[in-house]
Amino acid sequence: MNKAIARIFLVGAILFAALIVNLTYLQVIHARALRDNPLNHRGLAQELKIDRGRILGFNGTPLVISVRKSGFYYRRYPQGSLAAQTIGYDSVALGHSGLEQSMNAVLTGQSNLLGTQSALDRLLGRRPHGADVKLTLVPAVQKVAQQALTGKVGAIVALDPKTGAVIAIASSPTYSLATVDDDWQRLRSDPGAPLLNRATQGLYPPGSSFKVVTAAAGLDKGVVTPTTIFHDTGTYVVYGGKITNYHGEIVGTIDFTRALTYSINTVFAAVGVQIGQNDMVATMMKFGLWQVPPLELPGGSVLASGRYEKGTIVSPEAKLNPLQVAAMAIGQEQLVATPLQMALAAAAVANGGTIMKPYLVQQVIAPNGTVVQSAAPQTWQTAMTPSTAATLNLMMQQVVNSGTGTAAALQGIKVAGKTGTAETSRPGVNQAWFIAFAPADDPKIAICVSIENVSVTGGEVAAPLAAQVMRAALAQPSLP
């Protein structure tokens, strides 16, 4: 009997050894995989215990705050959902998006930026306090931009061309950050795609607004001057194809400045072909195309502009025929750009040819009030020479003074701009654009307005909205 009892104990010991082996697997070998499993929300839920830092506007206005409710912190939006797609949501069920995601380490107080104090706290098991993130967004201007887009589908990006600070970034339709958990199913299936950040993820054919880039290439390469004379017949024939003017206009003899003022396709197509693919692409790359603009947003939230085929970007070296080059010079031919990229193109002209690195985060402020990180403006790209920029600046002023962009004029302030009305794959449906900067002699704001699915021109629908936002921005006591 004793032998049998001992055997039963032995079987039990083996079973318990199996428990220990399995436990070692769970807690040591497989632990990391379990921790990283997307179904595991323990990390996110634990963050609810952290007094997550606030997100402030440029003037210090709280845009996002945390309020404590029975030991947990929840997000509140005192200014409503401003720049929802850019600021992003904070949800246990959905995770984070936008700045809430990219600035998570700072907002939860776990960033190394916040120094050794938080490491000591961690050792002592104290809960970290989140740092505040102060944005460059100016709430008043942001609100005007969002209101301007109400009822439309599109985006507005406004930034300071001298620093790269983003003043406003709006995408419409938008959504409510406060109720994203409840609305999630509807938001995901909404054909208007409110979760999409059209300002940084919307890839649209830039149309005539791209003529600014073509002009910069032509002027830089000495292919044209503002006074070069062209003879327009309403049609430019190249490589067995043809480029025509908007509404089939025929303007006859015209100089390069007036060709930009009235957005004459045949002239820019010819200039593009004259510049040639290599120099066109080289200038486009100097404007930042084929690159992801370095905004402080999570990966995938900002897309590179360039030529796309079937949803993927085509190498800039891909050989093009002259017709394709001509079409590209007027912002067609599979060329797509984000509103952010086109705002940066306007900023390049405004800032003497230099594109500053765009940024959203002005400061990171530790819980004790010290500023642990401040934005330092940096050059991102040199798009053109200062003299080309100065020439183009004057030419773009003519667009607003007497050309296609008169709707963007501001009283007593010089505005430089360029309209765009790009054809889309659907006939009669256009992508309307307006890029601009003001005051033209001392630029404080560069802007891009892009509106989807309209039957009218950029000058008609986009330019007035740009004027509203620029007026609001220039009325501010201070800008970033």
Add this chain to the structure above:
Amino acid sequence: MKRRTTELVYLIFAGVISTMAYVSVFTGRRGDIKTSSVVYGLIFVAIFLILHAVVRAFLSQADPYLLPLTALLVAIGLTEIYRIDPRYALLQGQWLVVGAVLFIATVLLVRDHERLDGYRYLIGAAGLALLLITIVLGSTVNGSRLWLRFAGFSIQPSEFAKIAIVIFLAGYLNDKKEMLSIPTSHVMGIPLPAPKYFGPLAVMWILSLLMLIFMKDFGTSLLFLAIFVALIYMATSRIVYVVAGGVMFSIGAVVAYHVVGHVQERFQIWIDPWTHAATTGYQLLQSMFAIADGGVLGAGIGRGYLLAGHKPVVPDLQTDFIFAAVANELGLIGAVGLILVYVLFCWRAFRVAIWAPDGFSKLLAAGLATAFGLQTFIIIGGVTRLIPLTGITLPFVSYGGSSITANLMLVALLLMVSHRTAVIRAGSEHERLKLAGIK
């Protein structure tokens, strides 16, 4: 060192460990819990000192390690329950008092476990009745019908039935062991006892099948059949019963899988919890995530992420899933330590069985040890996804009145067997007379 001195020293050691655990909870959750709760700790110490005194007076030669190991398990459980929800800890403390009273009552009323053998059929019938009452009148919690609601209390009769059935089987099998082990026929060269002796096995099999189908609980059913198979094997040393039991249980399991939806669901969750992450697999996945989070060292008692607000992140954390909480806060080291405490407990219990001078004592102690160890294995294996999850308590650690009171009675019986063994083997004349009730 004398046995009882050893016991006292180890009890003090368990007390020190539980004090440290308590301090860890207190500093970790300062603000969430009250200072007055120190009183609970003192009650705990007092109860085990009283039990020690009772053992000293009546079972002086009993095994000195079982009570301190029990105290350690109870302390770990109370602290962890307290950390999850102080209200449950208060209730558990009250159940501990009830359990201590039942422990003392068992010692005083039974005195010598041999007397239980005389009431074998009565006790067996009582155990059976407890199970049948549960099947008929029980209420369903988490899909299993294991609970009896009675005067505002919920009791889990299977915890007591387990002990009653072990007592019955120990006596019955000890009587019939010779007959059960003599082969009367051969099937394919395998010697088999007379078919009529498979009768008790068939009865237990049907009972466990009924439990499976009506209580819808795989774990309890497996526990009862395994206790029986282990006991019949220990009584007869015949492996054929183990094989037969295994085959019978497998048949039962396959039948149950197709008949009882709850069993099927549990099995599917075990195979693939991921596709049911938001629904039926949620609890098991949260348990695994919490355990994985513990790592090697754990977050420390009172410092792990176990509560979202006042709600445990793993449903039923204080009862069936208490092991996940321990593994999270004490890490691999602490969790393995806890498993080793169970192994030590089982080792002492089996040792009691091996040293016992007679068959009934041996089978009783070994049966209780099997029941205790297997229950521990089933629930720890379940929450760590080694085996399909089934809702039973982790002895002494889980919150639950029936569990803690029944298991304290189990300890009382083990101490009784070990005391009797020591007295018979090397006791004084006075002790022998006292054991015989003559004084």
